Amino acid sequence: MPILGTAASQNTKTFLFADTSTFALIGSTVLSSSQSSVSYSNLNPNYTDLYLIASSRTDYASAKDQLLIQMNADTTASNYSSGYNMYDGTNASGTFYGTRTITTSGIKFAGLTGANATSGLYGVLEVDFVNFSSSTAHKTVIAEGGMSDLNATSPNVSVGSFAGNWMSTTACNSVTLKPVNGSNFVSGSTFSLYGVTRYGGFGS
Numbered sequence: 028m029p030i031l032g033t034a035a036s037q038n039t040k041t042f043l044f045a046d047t048s049t050f051a052l053i054g055s056t057v058l059s060s061s062q063s064s065v066s067y068s069n070l071n072p073n074y075t076d077l078y079l080i081a082s083s084r085t086d087y088a089s090a091k092d093q094l095l096i097q098m099n100a101d102t103t104a105s106n107y108s109s110g111y112n113m114y115d116g117t118n119a120s121g122t123f124y125g126t127r128t129i130t131t132s133g134i135k136f137a138g139l140t141g142a143n144a145t146s147g148l149y150g151v152l153e154v155d156f157v158n159f160s161s162s163t164a165h166k167t168v169i170a171e172g173g174m175s176d177l178n179a180t181s182p183n184v185s186v187g188s189f190a191g192n193w194m195s196t197t198a199c200n201s202v203t204l205k206p207v208n209g210s211n212f213v214s215g216s217t218f219s220l221y222g223v224t225r226y227g228g229f230g231s
Contacts, residue, residue: 029047029102032104034154034206037054042058045114046142048052048223048224048225048226049223049224049226050078050084050223051221051222051223051224052219052220052221053067053070053077053216053220053221053222054219054220055219055220056217056218056219056220057215057217058091058212058215058216058217059214060211060214061086061211061212061213061214062211062216063205063210063211063212064203064204064205064212065069065203065204065218066201066202066203066204067197067201067202067220068200069198069200069201069223070159070160070200070201070202070222071222072160072198072200073222073224074159074160074162074222074224075158075162075223075224075225076155076156076157076158076159076222076225077155077156077202077220077221077222078153078154078155078220078221078222078223079152079153079154079155079156079202079204079218079219079220079221080151080152080153080154080157080217080218080219080221081094081139081151081153081154081216081217081218082149082150082205082216082217083139083140083149083150083212083216083217084130084139084140084141084142084144084148084149084150084212084213084216085139085140085141085142085206085208085210085211085212085213085216086141086142086145086206086208086209086210086211086213087140087141087142087208087209087210088141088207089141089142089143089208090117090136090140090141090143090144090174090176090181090183090191091115091137091139091140091141091144091149091150091174091185091204092140092141092150092207092208092209093135093136093137093138093139093184093206093207093208094136094138094139094152094204094205094206094207095127095131095132095133095134095135095204095206095207096133096134096135096136096154096168096202096203096204097133097134097202097203097205097218098130098133098134098159098162098166098193098195098199098201098202098203099197099199099201100201100203101133101193101195102132102133102151103132104130104131104132105130105194106154106194106195107131107132107133107134107191107192107193107207108129108130108134108192108194109116109129109130109131109134109136109189109190109191109192110129110189110190110191111124111136111137111187111188111189111190112124112125112139112187112188113173113185113186113187113188113189114119114184114185114186114187115137115184115185115187116184116185117181117182117183121178121184124187124202126168131207131227133203133205134168134192134193135168135189135191135207136152136154136172136189136191137187137189138150138151138152138170138172138174138185138186138187138189139152139174139175139184139206140176140210141182141209142209142213143174144183145177145178147201147215148174148176149215149216150172150173150174150185150231151172151173151174151218152170152171152172152173153170153171154168154169154170154197155168155169155170155223156168156199156202157169159198159199160198160199161196161198162196162197162198163196164196164230165192165193165194165195165196165209166193166195166199167190167191167192168190168191168192168193169188169189169190169191169192170188170189170191171187171188171189172186173185173186173187174186183219202220204218216226
């Protein structure tokens with residue numbers, strides 16, 4: 028809750044927010060070989076948010092791939108929506124995309140690298156699962172990140188901000204991560220999931 032302070036003028040009010048959120052590591056995964064999915068289960072409902080950092084590459088035969096997030100192992104496309112504002116380009120030109128709504132068997136975020144990207148390059152996404160344990164509201168997931176491959180022969184970039192929704196009032200107790208186009212995340216891909224407790228400001 029905000030702390031309400033009154034300034035010198037009676038009609039002027041100042042809202043002060045204490046940044047007292049805490050992060051607890053739920054699980055960290057570093058792949059030593061290819062793997063088709065990464066899952067976290069038995070999530071503690073006492074956290075206000077979940078926070079995921081993904082640095083990943085897939086075996087998809089392209090410079091770019093995307094991350095698919097499924098909640099409670101739900102694969103029903105009509106239960107998910109995803110939107111984005113992003114820039115996607117190859118070589119010297121690219122396209123800015125406005126917000127679009129898409130449906131697929133999970134929440135879809137661009138930004139991972141594929142097999143044709145420069146060796147050792149991984150796309151990065153930071154993902155916030157807001158109010159994931161609610162039993163009365165749909166679950167909102169927001170993300171930002173992308174990839175930038177500046178190799179001389181075929182530079183590529185895909186970067187943006189993303190949002191998605193799991194349209195269920197069931198509390199989320201598990202999260203599954205998959206590539207959208209590839210079959211596997213490759214060796215060296217890393218995933219770290221944190222439980223967040225917010226004591227002030229957004230999400231409290």
